Amino acid sequence: MFDAEAIVDQATRKALFARVRRHTGIDMADRKWTLLHGRLRRRLQALSLSSYGDYLAVLDSSTVEVGHFIDMVTTNETSFFRTPRIWDYLWNDFLPAWYAGNAGSTLQMWSAAASTGEEAYSAAMLFEEFRQKHTDFNYRILGTDIAQRVLDVGGVGTYLGRNVEGLQKARPAMLEKYFQPDGVTHAVAPSLRAHVTFRTHNLYQRLKDPTRFDLVMLRNVLIYFDEAGQETVLENVRQSMASKAVLLVGESESLNRIRTGFTYQQPLIYRNADASA
Numbered sequence: 586m587f588d589a590e591a592i593v594d595q596a597t598r599k600a601l602f603a604r605v606r607r608h609t610g611i612d613m614a615d616r617k618w619t620l621l622h623g624r625l626r627r628r629l630q631a632l633s634l635s636s637y638g639d640y641l642a643v644l645d646s647s648t649v650e651v652g653h654f655i656d657m658v659t660t661n662e663t664s665f666f667r668t669p670r671i672w673d674y675l676w677n678d679f680l681p682a683w684y685a686g687n688a689g690s691t692l693q694m695w696s697a698a699a700s701t702g703e704e705a706y707s708a709a710m711l712f713e714e715f716r717q718k719h720t721d722f723n724y725r726i727l728g729t730d731i732a733q734r735v736l737d738v739g740g741v742g743t744y745l746g747r748n749v750e751g752l753q754k755a756r757p758a759m760l761e762k763y764f765q766p767d768g769v770t771h772a773v774a775p776s777l778r779a780h781v782t783f784r785t786h787n788l789y790q791r792l793k794d795p796t797r798f799d800l801v802m803l804r805n806v807l808i809y810f811d812e813a814g815q816e817t818v819l820e821n822v823r824q825s826m827a828s829k830a831v832l833l834v835g836e837s838e839s840l841n842r843i844r845t846g847f848t849y850q851q852p853l854i855y856r857n858a859d860a861s862a
């Protein structure tokens with residue numbers, strides 16, 4: 586029976602933490618060992634491996650295994666309309682101001698740690714509502730994540746009942762309007778789906794896309810990186826943003842203590858400071 590708690594020495598743990606950092610940029614230390622072990626042990630069982638030493642050898646020789654590893658070590662928690670005040674800000678402030686200054690253009694949004702797509706589709710629903718008031722308003726949303734497994738869920742756009750419970754409580758009319766129930770699942774309506782694309786991307790690299798985004802959600806992902814990592818990721822993201830574009834971060838995230846090219850607007854809301862971007 587594989588019992589890594591008992592047999593994994595410090596050097597092997599360090600080697601595993603180093604692989605997490607190498608492949609995702611996520612900063613894990615000893616206090617995260619139980620979490621990491623809990624996630625990896627099932628993989629070892631699936632591969633019929635009896636030690637992490639053997640697993641490291643597989644990981645280091647297989648890009649397919651690197652994909653599985655990334656899927657396992659990332660935390661993908663998300664929900665529709667997470668952090669209500671952000672969505673109120675978008676509806677009351679951002680959208681009217683953007684539309685006033687850019688009528689006839691397409692709003693470009695990037696959900697930069699999209700997980701299973703709830704954030705991207707929440708934005709799409711809000712934008713669709715705005716479009717009903719302003720018929721020439723158009724938008725495109727790119728959702729990216731380092732983990733393929735979660736992106737596949739977003740790409741299919743089909744959610745189980747428990748994933749839409751919060752939406753049902755908070756915005757039942759939207760669930761009714763933008764999802765098609767099918768037994769135990771709810772499928773995103775094709776009209777919404779048509780505006781959203783998903784693809785893999787590691788935030789430690791620059792996005793290979795010429796688009797300069799007007800709005801970027803980089804929420805609940807900076808917390809996994811150390812300060813230097815946060816600065817690298819923020820600069821990479823900023824390089825893909827339009828001048829004065831808006832960046833939204835997660836509830837427990839702040840750019841206050843790090844050096845970035847963003848200026849503070851309100852809690853969780855920043856702007857690209859580079860007027861020439």
Ligand SMILES: C[S@@+](CC[C@H](N)C(=O)[O-])C[C@H]1O[C@@H](n2cnc3c(N)ncnc32)[C@H](O)[C@@H]1O
Pocket residue numbers: 609610611659660661662663664667697698699700701704729730731732735786787788789803804805806809835
């Ligand atoms: C907790 S989820 C946040 C989802 C969504 N933004 C939200 O706030 O609800 C964090 C996501 O960041 C992704 N992630 C972690 N490291 C990443 C990296 N280096 N590049 C891109 N995505 C990463 C994870 O795979 C995960 O899906």
